[in-house]
Amino acid sequence: xxxxxxxxxxxxxxxxxxxxxxxxxxxxxxxxxxxxxxxxxxxxxxxxxxxxxxxxxxxxxxxxxxxxxxxxxxxxxxxxxxxxxxxxxxxxxxxxxxxxxxxxxxxxxxxxxxxxxxxxxxxx
Numbered sequence: 001x002x003x004x005x006x007x008x009x010x011x012x013x014x015x016x017x018x019x020x021x022x023x024x025x026x027x028x029x030x031x032x033x034x035x036x037x038x039x040x041x042x043x044x045x046x047x048x049x050x051x052x053x054x055x056x057x058x059x060x061x062x063x064x065x066x067x068x069x070x071x072x073x074x075x076x077x078x079x080x081x082x083x084x085x086x087x088x089x090x091x092x093x094x095x096x097x098x099x100x101x102x103x104x105x106x107x108x109x110x111x112x113x114x115x116x117x118x119x120x121x122x123x124x
Contacts, residue, residue, distance in 0.1 A: 003049040003101065005042050006030065006071045016041075024049070032067045040068060047103055049073070054096035069099055078107040 009028040011017055018026035024044040031037055038060060041052045053060045053068050060068075069079055079101045101107060112118060 002074050002077070003044055003072060003103075009040075009071075030068060030071065032064050036064070038064060038068060040072075042072060044103070049079075049101045049103060051099050052093075052096050053099070054093055056095070059095050060097050065097060065099065072099075073101065077101060078109055080107060 003024055005024050005026065006028065007020065009030045010019070011027040011029055012019060016027040024042055026042060028040040028042065029037055030040050036055070039054050039056075043050050049072075051068060051072055053065060055064075065081075069077075073079055079099045081097060081099060
């Protein structure tokens, strides 16, 4: 399992500019498959790997979040979006979503059959 940043998208100038010496921490401007730009902030401290993903015009789509997941983690890694208790809500950006993975444990997840039947494929 591995958290890695796409160096070619790293912002190197300005107030959020970093370089490789910051490791997996920094800001990135990611161009996704349909040509749209996503702003991503990555970090790997406090026992968690984390990216925040935002756009200027709307909340990122499921497909855009999948593309970001594929850029920052391996296919075998499980990452999540949390829906915490209401008392713990923090919203500093109305068009931002987050992906998380703990570094010291495997993310628990339900059996795939509880999500759906893989034999059915994708239904329109």
